Amino acid sequence: xxxxKWVWAGMLFACLAVCGFLLFCFVKRQTxxxxxxxxxxxxxxxxxxYGYWSIMGEGILGGGEEYGADVKIVxxxxxxxxxxxxQLIRQxxxxxxxxxxxxxxxxxxxxxxxxxxxxxxxxxxxxDTDVEGIFPHLYVGTDNYAAGRKMGEAVAAVTGxxxxxxxLSGAENYPNLEERYEGxxxxxxxxxxxxxxxLEYDQYDSLRVMEKYHTIARxxxxxxxxxxxxxxxxxxxxxxxxxxxxxxSHILVFDLVEETTQGxxxxxxxxxxxxxxxxxxxxxxxEIRRQMESGGQWDRxxxxxxxxxxxxxxxxxGNG
Amino acid sequence: xxxxxxxxxxxxxxxxYSVILGCVIIMFAAASMGNWMLSLGYGSALDExxxxxxxFVEIETANMAISDAYLYLRESSMEGxxxxxxNVCRQTAVVERQVEREYSRxxxxxxxxxxxxxxxxxxxILLLKSYVSQENPHDVSDKEIDVxxxxxxxxxxxxxxxFKDIYSIELTVSLEKKQNMAQISRAxxxxxxxxxxxxxxxxxxxxxxxxxxxxxSLSQLTRFVECIKENLYHTERLELRSHDELMILADTxxxxxxxxxxxxxxxxxxxxxxxxxxxxxxxxxxxxxxLQSSQMNLxxxxxxxxxxxxxxNMISNSAVMEDAEQTRxxxxxxxxxxxxxxxxxxxxxxxxxxxxxxxxxxxxxxxRFEDRFTFVFDLDRACxxxxxxxxxxxxxxxxxxxxxxxxxxTGGRVIIRTKQAPTCTMIEIEDxxxxxxxxxxxxxxxxxxxxxxxDHVGLRNIYMRLKLFYQAQVVFDVDSHPGKTVLHIEVPxxxxxxxx
Numbered sequence: 118x119x120x121x122k123w124v125w126a127g128m129l130f131a132c133l134a135v136c137g138f139l140l141f142c143f144v145k146r147q148t149x150x151x152x153x154x155x156x157x158x159x160x161x162x163x164x165x166x167y168g169y170w171s172i173m174g175e176g177i178l179g180g181g182e183e184y185g186a187d188v189k190i191v192x193x194x195x196x197x198x199x200x201x202x203x204q205l206i207r208q209x210x211x212x213x214x215x216x217x218x219x220x221x222x223x224x225x226x227x228x229x230x231x232x233x234x235x236x237x238x239x240x241x242x243x244x245d246t247d248v249e250g251i252f253p254h255l256y257v258g259t260d261n262y263a264a265g266r267k268m269g270e271a272v273a274a275v276t277g278x279x280x281x282x283x284x285l286s287g288a289e290n291y292p293n294l295e296e297r298y299e300g301x302x303x304x305x306x307x308x309x310x311x312x313x314x315x316l317e318y319d320q321y322d323s324l325r326v327m328e329k330y331h332t333i334a335r336x337x338x339x340x341x342x343x344x345x346x347x348x349x350x351x352x353x354x355x356x357x358x359x360x361x362x363x364x365x366s367h368i369l370v371f372d373l374v375e376e377t378t379q380g381x382x383x384x385x386x387x388x389x390x391x392x393x394x395x396x397x398x399x400x401x402x403x404e405i406r407r408q409m410e411s412g413g414q415w416d417r418x419x420x421x422x423x424x425x426x427x428x429x430x431x432x433x434x435g436n437g
Numbered sequence: 438x439x440x441x442x443x444x445x446x447x448x449x450x451x452x453x454y455s456v457i458l459g460c461v462i463i464m465f466a467a468a469s470m471g472n473w474m475l476s477l478g479y480g481s482a483l484d485e486x487x488x489x490x491x492x493f494v495e496i497e498t499a500n501m502a503i504s505d506a507y508l509y510l511r512e513s514s515m516e517g518x519x520x521x522x523x524n525v526c527r528q529t530a531v532v533e534r535q536v537e538r539e540y541s542r543x544x545x546x547x548x549x550x551x552x553x554x555x556x557x558x559x560x561x562i563l564l565l566k567s568y569v570s571q572e573n574p575h576d577v578s579d580k581e582i583d584v585x586x587x588x589x590x591x592x593x594x595x596x597x598x599x600f601k602d603i604y605s606i607e608l609t610v611s612l613e614k615k616q617n618m619a620q621i622s623r624a625x626x627x628x629x630x631x632x633x634x635x636x637x638x639x640x641x642x643x644x645x646x647x648x649x650x651x652x653x654s655l656s657q658l659t660r661f662v663e664c665i666k667e668n669l670y671h672t673e674r675l676e677l678r679s680h681d682e683l684m685i686l687a688d689t690x691x692x693x694x695x696x697x698x699x700x701x702x703x704x705x706x707x708x709x710x711x712x713x714x715x716x717x718x719x720x721x722x723x724x725x726x727x728l729q730s731s732q733m734n735l736x737x738x739x740x741x742x743x744x745x746x747x748x749x750n751m752i753s754n755s756a757v758m759e760d761a762e763q764t765r766x767x768x769x770x771x772x773x774x775x776x777x778x779x780x781x782x783x784x785x786x787x788x789x790x791x792x793x794x795x796x797x798x799x800x801x802x803x804x805r806f807e808d809r810f811t812f813v814f815d816l817d818r819a820c821x822x823x824x825x826x827x828x829x830x831x832x833x834x835x836x837x838x839x840x841x842x843x844x845x846x847t848g849g850r851v852i853i854r855t856k857q858a859p860t861c862t863m864i865e866i867e868d869x870x871x872x873x874x875x876x877x878x879x880x881x882x883x884x885x886x887x888x889x890x891x892d893h894v895g896l897r898n899i900y901m902r903l904k905l906f907y908q909a910q911v912v913f914d915v916d917s918h919p920g921k922t923v924l925h926i927e928v929p930x931x932x933x934x935x936x937x
Contacts, residue, residue, distance in 0.1 A: 131463065131632060138628070157542065187542050208595040211553045212546035 156186040156409055158402060159209040160218035164196035164321070168374035169348040169394050173244065176398025177218060183399065184406045189214075196321050197288065199224045206230040209239075216240035216405040218398075221248035221256070223292060240408060240415065242401045245394070246293035253416035255408075257401045259392045261293040264423040265300020268344060268369060268390050271425045272301070272311065275367050275387045276342055279310040283333045283340040283365075285326070286318050287347030297346045297371075314340050319350050326353040334364040341366040348372035351380070351389065360384025373426055381428050388428065393421040446647065446681050453643045460636035464629045471625040475618050482611045485535055489544075489607065492528040493600050496551065499525050500593050503558050507586045510569055515562055522555060543603045550599055554592040561585045654683040658690070665694060669701065725905065730783065742779045746772055767804050770797050781827040785906075788823040788855060788862065791830045792816065795853065798831045802838065810842055810849035819857035823930055826906045832895050833866045833924060840893075841870025841922055861912075864926040872917040881915050903928065 160177045162170050174190045181188030191209070193201035202219070203226045209217060210233060217234055221243035228251055235241050235252045247256040272282060284301065286294045298316065305311050314337050319326045326349060333340060343365045345351050351370030355377040358368070363385055370377055373391035380386045400419055408415055499521035506514035529551045536544050564585055568577045654677050661675045674691045677684040749772040756765035774797040781790070792814070799812045812834070834851055842849030854865040877893065880886040886897055903911045903926070912927035 131460075131635075138624075155540065157545065187540075189542055207591065208550075208598070209546075211550045211592045211595050212599070213549040213553060214546070 156216065156406060157212075157214045158186050158188045158216045158218060158405055159212075159214045160188065160190045160398075160401075161202050161205045161209070161220075162190060162192050163202065163220055163222075165192050166196075166349065166352065168352045168376065169372045169392070172374065173394040173398050176395035177402060178398075179395070180399035180402030184402050186402050186406060188402065199227050203227045203230045206234060210234040210237060213237070214239060215409065216242060218242045218244055218401050218405075220244060221246040221292065223248055223290065240405055242405065244397050244401055246291065247418065248292065255401070255404055255415055256418040257397045257404070258293070258419075258421065259397075259423055260420040261296035262300040262303075263420075264371075264390060264392070265297035265302075265346065266304040267300070267423055267425060268297065268346065268371075269301040269304025271369055271388055271390070272342060272344060272367070273305070273308045275369065276311060278308045280341045280367070281312055281314045281337070281339045282342045282344055283314055283337055284316045285329055285333070285343065285345045285347070285350045286316060287321050287349065289318050294346055301344065301346070319347065321347070321349045323349065323353040326350045327357065330354065330364070343368045345370040348374070351386075352376040354385060355380030355383075358383070358385035381426070384428065386428070389426045391424045391426050393423075396421055446651065446683075449643070449647045449681070453640050453647075456643070457636060457640055460632055464632055467625055467629060467632075471622065475622060478614060478618050482614050486604075486607055486611070488528070488531050488535065489600075489603060492525070492532055492547075492551070495521065495524045495528045496554070496593075496596060499558065500589075503561065503586075503589060506562065506565055507582070510565065512566075512569065515565060518558065518562060522558070525551060525555060541603075541606075543599065543606050547596065547599045547603055550592060550596050554589065554596055557585065557589040557592050561589055650679045650681070651683065654679050654681075654687070658683065658687060661687075661690065670698060722905070729902075742775075745775065749775075763804075767801065770800050773797050774801065778828060784827055785824050786827045787821065788825060788864075789821040791825065791827070792821075792853070792855075794828075795830045795834055798834065809845070809847060810838065810851065813850065813852040815852060815854040817856045820855050820862040823857075823862040823928065825928060826902050829899055829903065830864070830866075832899055836893075836895055837866055837868040837870065837922070837924070841868035841872070843870070845870065858927070861927045861929050864928070866924045868922050869920055870922060872919045872922045873915055878915050878917055881913065 158177075158181065160174065162174055164170060165174075177188055177190065180186070191205045193205065195201065199222055202222070203224070206217060206219065206227070207230050210230065217231070217239055219231065219241070222228075228248065231241055231254075232252045235254070241252065241254040243254055243256045243258070245258045246261075247258065282305070284298060286298060288294070302313065305313065315333060317329045317333060319329050329350075330343070333343065345354065345368070348371055351372055352374060353376075354363075354368065354370065356379060358380060360383060368386045369388050369390070370380070370386055371390045371392070372394070373389045377386065377389045381389060400421070404419065407413075499518055502514045502518035502521050505511055506518060529548050532544055533548050535541070536548065561582070564577055564582050568582060657675060657677060661671075664671045664673075671694070674694075675687040677687040749768050753765045753768040753772070756762070756768060774794065777790075777794045777797070802810070803812075830853065834853065837851050838849075842851065848869070850869050852865075852867040854863075854867065856863040856865075877886065886893070887901065900911070900913045903913065907928050910929045912925070914925045916923045916925065
């Protein structure tokens, strides 16, 4: 008689399990989070480079999950197409998002679009690069001048204070790059035997990077140290050079990403300046949430650390 | 008994069928619910797309009115925009409700863009209305209207882009939903198949258990019956645990075996008791026979028959030589009488032989008593071959002579009578003497005289010998009073008279 009871109990349980399973599926489908209280944030990033900005985007998305915000990342079709980025900002303004995360670019239309957005009550966060003297905004990023000084000290360390240096930057008039260059120059003032022979710009393009690399080697034979203060050049050289094929005695680059790590392992570089771009994204989202919940001072700066990674210790380092 | 009935074979089968039925119902319910959910899901996805498309249509219509109003300054178009604006607002609210049900960033952005577009359009309409209605058209500049119109079209471009993105997203989401629904459908199918397999497994196991139980029970029953067939006194009993009809049958068989074994034991005990009684009777008879034989042998041992007959023969020859014929006859008859007594005493004789021997005896007695007594024979030839023990008639006649007519000087008479009846032979010895005492007659009639030791020993011995010889089927009676005494004997069997 007990066995029979167990059989019926099992059948009842199976029946309930089936009904429960189906009901669960149905209810789950019907009662997904409506997101009525969610904060809508859009990040307009300059390009998808599978490096620095991609890590930044991952950090922003991670911050959205961590702090409960609906984050959307939009990217122009062409790298660093400021006009298209401006259009994207206007589009997101028309969509009345709660906050915009963008790179600070000193372009009139770009800044005007941001100002209009800010005027509509949209919070503006500038990452990586700050623009001084504009509407109230939050800057989250590296202290580029300090990072430049740290790079200068690293150059002095690897060259022993003697040598001729070439600097490869991104685009002209980019405030963050200019600050880095100023920081390097300031640090090198203490080393009279270290001189900067030239400053070149690669326009965030790998073909241009390689062209500039060979031009410097050809036109400045006295240069024994190459310093890349923009991420694209580090990424490009990391995959193209090895310890045997490089044309300079010392190469130091910015931004620790997969390609620069590969270059470190292959002996293409002496060291890489690591920024916390992922952390910048997370901090941006966190601050937006905090501002929307409790208000307070918004026009301020949050500076993240930099770290110089040598060839012998890339495995232990991350990008924040 | 109720419990046993619940566990009957038919009930066990019913349980199996109930399991199958229950699971079929479950599977049917699951399939119905699954289909309902799937159709609901597909319907919902399609409705959302249709609602989005309707918003797009409404915005396009409103934008056509705006363009017309801007290009041709038609007031009807401005009014038309106002009407279309309501439609756009209503459809935007529908999309907002979609967002409330299931959050979508793209839809939320679209709804907000629509609101922005309407605001820009409202501003443009105000400018146009001001421009059309003002007396001095230069109060509202053309450039201002152009900028505002471009602003509306810029937002319209964003909306179009957004629609394109949303359609792309929605189609992707619909594809995911379709895949999810297909997964759910597959899951339900697998669940149903799993349930079916499970149910079939349970049902088969259940049926196998029932069949195995029946088979085991029948095997045990068969073995039990074979054991009983070989040995009726099989002590072990059949123990079935199936709790069904076969267990009841086994219990009944056990009870039947108990009853049969008890009855057989009773019969055997009765037979043993009967055999013991018969054996005791046989032993008793054998002892009596042995006793008689020993008594006879003792008597025979006292006489040397050979010596006696030689002597009598010698005397007979002397009587012939002395010419004493009567003496010789007497001696010959005496010798014949003795020879009969000595040779046949332990043997079976016929009634005719007994009569012949009795005649020898009477001859001797006549020689002794001459004519004092007369002996009359009334014989039925039909019973001459009647088998009987030796020395029966002579002692009876001697008894009548000795105790009946011995004291009579004349007129003493003894009648010897035989008669053949259908099933027996009757023998009577009648005398006219003084008769028996009445007390002794009573003893004879009620059987007490069998135990008498002192009086009429000869008569009692004859009776006992007849009883032994004929297995107690003997009638022995005396009818006596002074002047007539009849001793009546009936023995079983019949024969033919062969003597004189």
